[in-house]
Amino acid sequence: KAGVTQTPRYLIKTRGQQVTLSCSPISGHRSVSWYQQTPGQGLQFLFEYFSETQRNKGNFPGRFSGRQFSNSRSEMNVSTLELGDSALYLCASSLEPGLAGYNEQFFGPGTRLTVL
Amino acid sequence: AQKITQTQPGMFVQEKEAVTLDCTYDTSDQSYGLFWYKQPSSGEMIFLIYQGSYDEQNATEGRYSLNFQKARKSANLVISASQLGDSAMYFCAMREGMDSSYKLIFGSGTRLLVRP
Numbered sequence: 223k224a225g226v227t228q229t230p231r232y233l234i235k236t237r238g239q240q241v242t243l244s245c246s247p248i249s250g251h252r253s254v255s256w257y258q259q260t261p262g263q264g265l266q267f268l269f270e271y272f273s274e275t276q277r278n279k280g281n282f283p284g285r286f287s288g289r290q291f292s293n294s295r296s297e298m299n300v301s302t303l304e305l306g307d308s309a310l311y312l313c314a315s316s317l318e319p320g321l322a323g324y325n326e327q328f329f330g331p332g333t334r335l336t337v338l
Numbered sequence: 339a340q341k342i343t344q345t346q347p348g349m350f351v352q353e354k355e356a357v358t359l360d361c362t363y364d365t366s367d368q369s370y371g372l373f374w375y376k377q378p379s380s381g382e383m384i385f386l387i388y389q390g391s392y393d394e395q396n397a398t399e400g401r402y403s404l405n406f407q408k409a410r411k412s413a414n415l416v417i418s419a420s421q422l423g424d425s426a427m428y429f430c431a432m433r434e435g436m437d438s439s440y441k442l443i444f445g446s447g448t449r450l451l452v453r454p
Contacts, residue, residue: 253440265429265444278439310381316440325371325390325433327440329383 224249226315226330234336240301243333247294247315254296255327256288259310268311271296272318300335308337340365342430342445350451351420358405359415359448361430367391370434372413373442374404377427386428389413417450425452 227246235241247254256268267280271290288298294315300307310332317324341364351357363372374386389397389404397404405414417424427449431442 255440255442257442257444264446265431265442267441267443270440272440278441280441312381312383314383314442325388326385327373327442328385329375331380331382334381 226313226328228311228313228330228333230333231331232334232336234338235303236338237303237305239303240299241303241335242297242299243311243313243335245296245298245313245315245330247296247313248328250317251315251328252294252318253316253327254290254294255314255316256296256298257312257314258282259312259332260306260308265312268298303337305337308335310334340367340432340434340443342432342443344430344445344448346448347446348449348451350453351417351424353422353452353454354419356416356418357420357450359417359428359430359450361413361415361445363411363413363430363432365411365432365434367434370432372404372406373431373433374402374413374415375429375431376424377429377447379426383429387415420452422452422454425450 253272255270269279274290285301290296312332314327314329316327343362370391372389376384387399401418403416427447429447430445
């Protein structure tokens with residue numbers, strides 16, 4: 223079974239631009255979560271989507287947004303990029319609650335975003 | 339507020355020896371889950387082990403075991419027979435509200451170096 227895939231793996235943008243990152247979950251997984259990892263703040267939860275609905279959102283400004291499609295693939299968008307948005311963005315997928323194995327959340331390889 | 343504390347920024351262990359990575363947590367929920375992830379230098383988060391708050395027995399997965407002490411709110415990871423490939427960052431994480439949104443709160447991590 224293929225794992226979680228994220229594209230692109232590396233991205234360089236300049237301040238003020240916007241960026242879209244993509245995540246394809248493991249087949250059958252309907253929950254997709256996004257995390258930001260920086261040396262200063264560590265791993266922080268951005269948001270979670272389940273069945274095309276955002277179920278939870280972390281403490282990030284409105285410049286960070288996301289969506290999920292009917293095939294469970296998810297995208298996150300960051301508008302008006304700032305230097306501090308440079309980070310590793312990780313996507314994770316999981317089965318829905320109630321199914322065996324739903325407690326495991328599997329992560330993708332991440333997208334490393336550099337903002338110049 | 340929910341919080342995960344990992345007090346060991348870095349640790350060394352000799353190959354083939356056992357090592358314990360500390361994790362304490364704070365939550366007011368009765369239902370929660372505790373996770374350990376390994377992050378090699380490549381950046382991908384690898385799921386290691388899970389312990390539910392209602393699980394009476396300590397979780398084990400191969401060379402990994404979780405020393406769960408609920409009253410002390412600790413969930414230490416024990417790696418037996420360390421291997422060179424175990425050198426990586428290790429993160430403890432917690433999830434509250436096990437039947438709803440999938441959001442993980444991470445600790446700051448412990449960097450483990452295995453010496454030959």
